[in-house]
Amino acid sequence: xxxxxxxxxxxxxxxxxxYVAKNMRLDLRLIAEMIPRGARVLDIGCGDGALLAHLTAExxxxxxGIEIDMAAATQAVAAGLAVxxxxxxxxxxxxxxxxxxxxxxxRTLQAVEKPREVLRQMLRIGHHAIVSFPNFGHWLVRWQLIxxxxxxxxxxxxxxxYETPNIHPCTIRDFFDLCALDGYTVEQWLAVDExxxxxxxxxxxxxxxxxGEQALFQLRRG
Amino acid sequence: xxxxxxxxxxxxxQRAVFADGLALDCGTVLAPMAVAxxxxxxxxxxxxxxxxxxxxxxxxxxxxxxxxxxxxxGWWQTILGPGKPLDTDRYFIICANVLGGCMGSTxxxxxxxxxxGRGLGRPWGTDFPNVTIRDMVRAQKxxxxxxxxxxxLGVVGGSMGGMQVLEWAATFPDAVYAAAPIATAAYHSAQNxxxxxxxxxxxHSDPDWNGGRYWADGRVPAKGLSVARMVAHITYLxxxxxxxxxxxxxxxxxxxxxxxxxxxxxxxLRHQGSTFVQRxxxxxxxxxxxxxxxxxxxxxHGGNLAAAFRGTGSRFFVASxxxxxxxxxxxxxxxxxxxxAAAANVSFVEIASDKGHDAFLLEEPDFHRALGxxxxxxxxxxxx
Numbered sequence: 311x312x313x314x315x316x317x318x319x320x321x322x323x324x325x326x327x328x329y330v331a332k333n334m335r336l337d338l339r340l341i342a343e344m345i346p347r348g349a350r351v352l353d354i355g356c357g358d359g360a361l362l363a364h365l366t367a368e369x370x371x372x373x374x375g376i377e378i379d380m381a382a383a384t385q386a387v388a389a390g391l392a393v394x395x396x397x398x399x400x401x402x403x404x405x406x407x408x409x410x411x412x413x414x415x416x417r418t419l420q421a422v423e424k425p426r427e428v429l430r431q432m433l434r435i436g437h438h439a440i441v442s443f444p445n446f447g448h449w450l451v452r453w454q455l456i457x458x459x460x461x462x463x464x465x466x467x468x469x470x471x472y473e474t475p476n477i478h479p480c481t482i483r484d485f486f487d488l489c490a491l492d493g494y495t496v497e498q499w500l501a502v503d504e505x506x507x508x509x510x511x512x513x514x515x516x517x518x519x520x521x522g523e524q525a526l527f528q529l530r531r532g
Numbered sequence: 533x534x535x536x537x538x539x540x541x542x543x544x545x546q547r548a549v550f551a552d553g554l555a556l557d558c559g560t561v562l563a564p565m566a567v568a569x570x571x572x573x574x575x576x577x578x579x580x581x582x583x584x585x586x587x588x589x590x591x592x593x594x595x596x597x598x599x600x601x602x603x604x605x606g607w608w609q610t611i612l613g614p615g616k617p618l619d620t621d622r623y624f625i626i627c628a629n630v631l632g633g634c635m636g637s638t639x640x641x642x643x644x645x646x647x648x649g650r651g652l653g654r655p656w657g658t659d660f661p662n663v664t665i666r667d668m669v670r671a672q673k674x675x676x677x678x679x680x681x682x683x684x685l686g687v688v689g690g691s692m693g694g695m696q697v698l699e700w701a702a703t704f705p706d707a708v709y710a711a712a713p714i715a716t717a718a719y720h721s722a723q724n725x726x727x728x729x730x731x732x733x734x735x736h737s738d739p740d741w742n743g744g745r746y747w748a749d750g751r752v753p754a755k756g757l758s759v760a761r762m763v764a765h766i767t768y769l770x771x772x773x774x775x776x777x778x779x780x781x782x783x784x785x786x787x788x789x790x791x792x793x794x795x796x797x798x799x800x801l802r803h804q805g806s807t808f809v810q811r812x813x814x815x816x817x818x819x820x821x822x823x824x825x826x827x828x829x830x831x832x833h834g835g836n837l838a839a840a841f842r843g844t845g846s847r848f849f850v851a852s853x854x855x856x857x858x859x860x861x862x863x864x865x866x867x868x869x870x871x872x873a874a875a876a877n878v879s880f881v882e883i884a885s886d887k888g889h890d891a892f893l894l895e896e897p898d899f900h901r902a903l904g905x906x907x908x909x910x911x912x913x914x915x916x
Contacts, residue, residue, distance in 0.1 A: 372877070380882060387879040388901040390909020392847065394868055394880035404869040 337502070337524070338364070341414060341440055344498065344528055345369060349411040352376070352436065354398045354428075355418040359386030362393070376401055399423045402431035410436040417524070419443045420476045426488065433494060433531045442526045445501065447481030447519040466523055482519040489529060498528040536740060537754035539747065540810055543600045545593070545629070545636030546570060548678050551649070554631075554671055560661040563649050567675045568636025569593050569628040572612060573620035575679070581916045582681045583618060583907070584672060585627040586689030586696035589764075589820055590812055592635040593627045596620075601811045610895055617904030622911060623685065630696075631671040632663045632819040638671075640815030641747075657815050658744030665692070665827045669699045673707065683707050685916060686907055690714040690892035691859060692820070695827050698867070701848070702829060702840040710910040712849040712903060715856055715892040717863035718837050718870070719828035724858060727767050728821040731760030735814050744815060757814045758805030765804045770855035770888030830870075837870035844871075848878040849906040851899060853891040879906055 338361045345351060347369045353361050356375030359382075365371035375393040377383040386393035394401070398415065399422050413436030415428070420443050422428045432439040444466045445451075454462035461471040469476070480488075482501065489496055501511050501522025511518035518525070545568035553563020570593040575582060585595055585608065592599075596606035596613055612618040618625055629637040640660040644652045676684060687700045687708050694716025701711040720728075735741060738756030746752055766774075778797040785793060830837040848871055852864035861882045871878040883899045885891040892899070 374877065380884065384881045384883075384898050384902050387849070387881055388905030390905050390912065392877045392879050394850075394872075394878060395882060396868075396880070401869075401872070404872045406873060406875055409875045 337442065337526075338416065340500075340502065340526055341416060341442065342369070344440055345371065345412050345414075347371070350409070351412045351414060352405075352410045353414045353416070354402070354432070355416060356386065356391075356393060358382045359389055359391040359393055361414065361416070362386065362391045363389065366391070397422075398428045402428065402435060405431075405435040407434055408437060412436055412438045412440055414440045416440075416442045417444065420446075420478050420480065422478065425478050425480075426492070429488070429494070429529075430492065433529060437530060438497065439494075439529045440527070441485075441529065442524055443480065443485070444476070445482050445519065445522050445525050446479040447483060448523050449520050452520075482522060482525045483515055485525065485527065486515055489527075493532060494529040495532060496527060497530055498526075500526050502526060536749075536751035537809055538750055539752050539813075540601055545600075547636055548675055550674050550678075553649070554667065554674065556661055556667045557664045558662045562631075562638060562661065564645065565631070565638045565671065565674075566636065566642070567628050567631075567638075567671050568633075569626060569675055570595065570597070571627075572596055572625040573623055575624040575681070576916070579681050580683070580685060580914055581623050581911070582676070582679070582684050583623045583625050583686040583688060584676065584684050584700075585612070585618065585625060586672070586687065586693035586700075587627060587630065588689070588691035588693050589824065590761075590808070590817075591693070592633065593629045594635070595625070595627045599811065602807070607893060610893070611900060611903070617900045617907065618688065619904070619908075622916065623907070626676065626679070628672050628675050630668045630692075630820065630823075632660065632668070632816060632823060634813035634816040639813070640819055641813045655747050655815075657747055658818075660815065660819055662826075663819060663823050665695045665699050665823055666703060666832070668823065669696050669703055672696070672700075673704055676707070683709060685911060685914060686710040686712060688712040688714070688903070688907075689716075691716055691889065692824050694859075695720075695824065695829075698829055698840075699827075701844060701846050702833070705841075705844045705846055708846045709914060710847045710849070710907060712851070712906065713864075713867065714851045714899075714903075715853055715859045715864075715889055716867075717859050718830060718840075718867050720824050720826075721863075724767075725825045727763060727858075728825055730763050732818055732821060734759035734763070735818065738814075741814070746814070752809060753814050754806075754809040757809050757812065757817060758802075760817060761808040761812075762801040762805045765801060767858045768888060768890045770857065770886055772855060772886040773888050773890075776886070837866070838873035841871055841874035841876050844874060844876050846876070847906075847910055848876055849903060850878060850880040851892075851902060852882045853885045853887070853889070853896075853899075854882055855886045856889040856891065858889040 351373045353375040362373040365373040376396045378397045383395040413432040451462040501518035502524045547568045549566045553565040596609045614621045629635040632639045634641045640656045644656040689697045694713035697713040735756035738753035741753040781796045783794045833839040852861040868880045
């Protein structure tokens with residue numbers, strides 16, 4: 311098994327729903343830190359299985375994955391990981407309630423068809439959900455929209471509006487609102503910059519919403 | 533009028549004979565019962581590296597060696613051997629001829645026995661009882677018990693072999709660590725039953741069929757069996773594969789002459805049909821196609837496929853091929869959904885291929901990497 315942390319990189323064929331992060335390694339490491347030893351984990355949009363490999367090798371987790379891209383899924387399976395080709399919108403409904411301790415959706419929520427339903431499913435089949443997404447409330451995004459009157463193009467939001475797979479962008483405050491609306495408890499949250507480093511706006515969602523490029527949430531039901 | 537075709541020769545097969553026999557799903561007890569098999573590689577001291585390969589409708593136990601009748605290479609030689617996905621340096625591979633088959637396991641071509649197990653000096657023929665996929669699996673279980681293997685590292689098979697894999701996982705979950713059902717389905721569809729029925733009708737309408745007692749005349753219903761094979765062979769390929777291999781090309785002519793034109797695809801199918809009758813028994817074909825038609829794993833578990841896998845500790849690898857219309861990807865996805873509903877550990881990939889159902893037998897590097905990686909991962913976990 312490859313040394314997972316050093317081996318994490320975007321899966322080879324993109325063009326699908328997840329965009330390339332410059333520093334996926336730290337992002338996934340932050341998620342891995344939230345998951346206790348021996349947990350049952352489902353990673354939705356697992357790519358070539360870097361997080362799964364890490365959790366299996368380092369934390370003795372029962373880690374499984376879903377990946378929409380067939381080439382990446384095949385690569386993960388060939389590495390001995392329990393990965394199915396499928397997608398968040400269609401393949402969660404069949405799992406039984408409470409099948410996992412943690413269900414992870416990394417940088418994919420903004421690209422699914424029904425984010426609210428996907429979240430609901432995640433918290434039905436898992437006791438905890440870990441969700442990361444790019445923050446559309448970041449100051450640069452706001453500034454570009456105000457100053458140019460056009461859709462923002464940043465290192466995070468770098469695809470033109472007519473071809474972006476990110477059909478449901480949201481801000482950190484929007485996400486807090488949805489959690490309140492659907493009765494989810496935010497167990498942990500943090501804002502991170504594009505390199506996956508924790509940003510120091512832990513106490514203020516308003517500031518985090520302005521300066522955080524990515525958000526990472528851990529939720530539970532009720 | 534072509535000369536009648538004689539039955540193919542009896543050859544000696546490696547066999548295990550079970551005097552107590554087997555109680556079949558239909559209620560008949562088949563005793564004694566023989567299971568013909570081949571093995572490749574070495575069983576380790578812990579008896580923990582055994583992988584059972586389940587063959588498809590017209591396959592047999594000669595997976596990776598020349599066939600004793602045809603001399604042709606083994607049917608899964610692409611995937612089985614040293615360093616290959618079914619790595620004989622690491623695993624002990626077993627393949628048994630299915631119950632009802634015609635390569636040495638008890639079947640219509642073998643000598644009929646009475647209730648006391650006494651030989652009657654004639655083959656079973658159409659008197660051979662109806663068998664099911666589960667009967668085939670129970671016969672294989674007797675063999676693996678006989679070989680002293682309490683848990684198989686893996687059970688692997690495509691098409692009807694995949695049905696057996698699913699049945700193994702459902703019936704003997706504790707005896708299967710890793711299950712790899714490939715290009716298969718949890719039940720035989722109406723369309724597939726329909727194609728089988730065309731094949732059976734062709735056999736029944738052959739003048740040499742003789743009500744199934746063709747063995748008494750020393751000839752076989754070769755025309756009917758060959759037509760059955762031709763029809764079935766079309767279902768194993770895809771339109772793209774046929775177009776790529778044959779297109780509209782003619783044999784020995786560049787343009788249609790309206791005389792004795794033979795399209796290459798016709799000539800190919802005729803060849804497939806005529807060689808098949810040299811290695812397969814018509815009554816076996818009827819018995820095994822019926823067993824596939826009967827197969828409905830969900831029905832065995834109250835109509836709920838997930839119930840077949842409830843509480844399973846086995847790990848699963850499900851694979852389908854994009855151009856397979858006989859066992860399409862939707863059937864594999866249904867299996868995956870049922871496994872997920874049972875919270876089973878499952879991997880699934882659909883391999884992009886234009887080779888149709890037959891792709892599982894052919895050189896498909898992505899499939900081989902995925903299956904090999906899955907098995908190796910399971911072997912690593914077991915410390916094999």
